[in-house]
Amino acid sequence: MRRFGSAAFGWCVATLPLAALAATEAADEMVEVDAQHAEGMPQLDPDTFASQIFWLVVFFALLYWLVSRKILPAIEQILETRRRRIADDLDRAAALRAEAEEAYTRYESGLADAHAAAQARLAEVRERVQTEQAERQAKLDADLAARAKEAQQRIRAAREQALAGIDSVAVEAARAATSRLIGVDVGEDEARRAMQAVRGEAA
Amino acid sequence: MASPIEQFQVKPVLPFDVTFTNSAFAMAVAVGAAYLLFSRGMRDPGMIPSRIQSVCEMIYEFVRGIIDENVGREGRPYLPVVFTLFLFILFGNLLGMVPGFFTFTSHIIVTFTMAVVVVGSVTLIGIARHGTHFFSLFAPAGAPKFIYPILVPIEIISYLIRPISLSVRLAVNMTAGHIMLKSFAGFTVAMGVFGILPLVAAVGLTGLEIVIAILQAYVFTVLSCLYLNDAINLH
Amino acid sequence: MSEDDRKPDFGAFDARMARLKAAETGSDGKAGPEGEPKAATHAGLHIGIELVAGVIGGALLGYFLDAWLDTGPLWLIVMLVLGSAAGMLNAHRYIKRLDRERSDKSGTPKAG
Numbered sequence: 091m092r093r094f095g096s097a098a099f100g101w102c103v104a105t106l107p108l109a110a111l112a113a114t115e116a117a118d119e120m121v122e123v124d125a126q127h128a129e130g131m132p133q134l135d136p137d138t139f140a141s142q143i144f145w146l147v148v149f150f151a152l153l154y155w156l157v158s159r160k161i162l163p164a165i166e167q168i169l170e171t172r173r174r175r176i177a178d179d180l181d182r183a184a185a186l187r188a189e190a191e192e193a194y195t196r197y198e199s200g201l202a203d204a205h206a207a208a209q210a211r212l213a214e215v216r217e218r219v220q221t222e223q224a225e226r227q228a229k230l231d232a233d234l235a236a237r238a239k240e241a242q243q244r245i246r247a248a249r250e251q252a253l254a255g256i257d258s259v260a261v262e263a264a265r266a267a268t269s270r271l272i273g274v275d276v277g278e279d280e281a282r283r284a285m286q287a288v289r290g291e292a293a
Numbered sequence: 294m295a296s297p298i299e300q301f302q303v304k305p306v307l308p309f310d311v312t313f314t315n316s317a318f319a320m321a322v323a324v325g326a327a328y329l330l331f332s333r334g335m336r337d338p339g340m341i342p343s344r345i346q347s348v349c350e351m352i353y354e355f356v357r358g359i360i361d362e363n364v365g366r367e368g369r370p371y372l373p374v375v376f377t378l379f380l381f382i383l384f385g386n387l388l389g390m391v392p393g394f395f396t397f398t399s400h401i402i403v404t405f406t407m408a409v410v411v412v413g414s415v416t417l418i419g420i421a422r423h424g425t426h427f428f429s430l431f432a433p434a435g436a437p438k439f440i441y442p443i444l445v446p447i448e449i450i451s452y453l454i455r456p457i458s459l460s461v462r463l464a465v466n467m468t469a470g471h472i473m474l475k476s477f478a479g480f481t482v483a484m485g486v487f488g489i490l491p492l493v494a495a496v497g498l499t500g501l502e503i504v505i506a507i508l509q510a511y512v513f514t515v516l517s518c519l520y521l522n523d524a525i526n527l528h
Numbered sequence: 529m530s531e532d533d534r535k536p537d538f539g540a541f542d543a544r545m546a547r548l549k550a551a552e553t554g555s556d557g558k559a560g561p562e563g564e565p566k567a568a569t570h571a572g573l574h575i576g577i578e579l580v581a582g583v584i585g586g587a588l589l590g591y592f593l594d595a596w597l598d599t600g601p602l603w604l605i606v607m608l609v610l611g612s613a614a615g616m617l618n619a620h621r622y623i624k625r626l627d628r629e630r631s632d633k634s635g636t637p638k639a640g
Contacts, residue, residue: 141314156324457581
């Protein structure tokens, strides 16, 4: 279509010299008519028509050539380059944005993971401390119980020993008392039996 | 046979006069100025345009906007022609604002030639695209059949006078403005001390004329695009 | 160092991105001119020229037809009438276009 546009334009330009020729002829015919108002507008002086048309065609064609070969390609190229550059920049910005978003989600999930790991470790330590403490407590309890039992045994033994000591003192005292009071010498075994009997009653 | 010395007679080769006039000189300067602007602006085009480069790009976007707005996508191939047209008229008009320079767009023959080329090219494009269907342009849809004998000739004439209105508008605007400016400038000189008043008016008019110079280049381009649109899109 | 400090603000970025994308495609589509400043005098001159062009065109056409067919002032008269009508038609079209553009400017922009 572009080619046709140029062709149509070219055709019209090509016919212009003919038009100029016709204008000149018309001008020749009108010369007498025009001579009467030569003082009129110079725009209406047909003598200048041919030259003006000729140079118009020349310079218009020159400008057309410059525009279509030099000016428009230069402008269109820089506009296209700029458009592409802007599109590229926008694309890159979009890519960077996606990257940033991904990094952010990665960071967030990493953070969550670390959080969970820390929590788990904390729970584990707490549990271990608790069991250790329980164990130590149990050992301490057992130790204390054993020591208490031992002490009790020692107390009992001491008491028995003491009691035994008291028995022999009492027997001695009883024999001495008996012999002093009633002059009967009581045997040691007898005195002991008697005392044990008395104590059993008392108990 | 004439005398043997007739062969030494100097006479024009071309069958018509091609004198390089002030009008032709103004055209040459306009083309040169347009090319200078764009070659300077586009010499080392940057991603971020320099001031002169953004002027060039603005003109480009402006013309492309005219085509997009009035013709649409199908008008894009004609951008070079339309761009040339706009630049040529714009620089012709603006150059005329420089004192002492000739305004070639004030000459009806120049604008008429351009208008004829535009309308002629557009007609050829329309016929090439739509064949004989193109002539349905002269038979408006929705009109009753019996007024066709009146309507169709009127439509045809309204089509034929397109180059006239197109060219007269540009030439009249340029001529009238410059006549006014020149008159006020003349008053300024003639009125001596009181010439300050027409001087102020002339300064204001100069601003107005620059606006009109740009506006008329725009109008010529827009109307050309509207005609192109008629030919391409047929209603 | 609260949780919000580290949270990247993608919302603002996305909004800016969408705006830039829109601008990018927008410049490729319609970058039309603001429209000619149609002062009343300009519109009036335009209409006047359409009418005058109709008369001039009709007169020229009639004149040449008469010269060609040697039919006296017949075609000149016919073409003057038809040319005036054609001029009015063009003026009418211009006014319609003006109206359309004006309503476009106040209403929604036209699609194509």
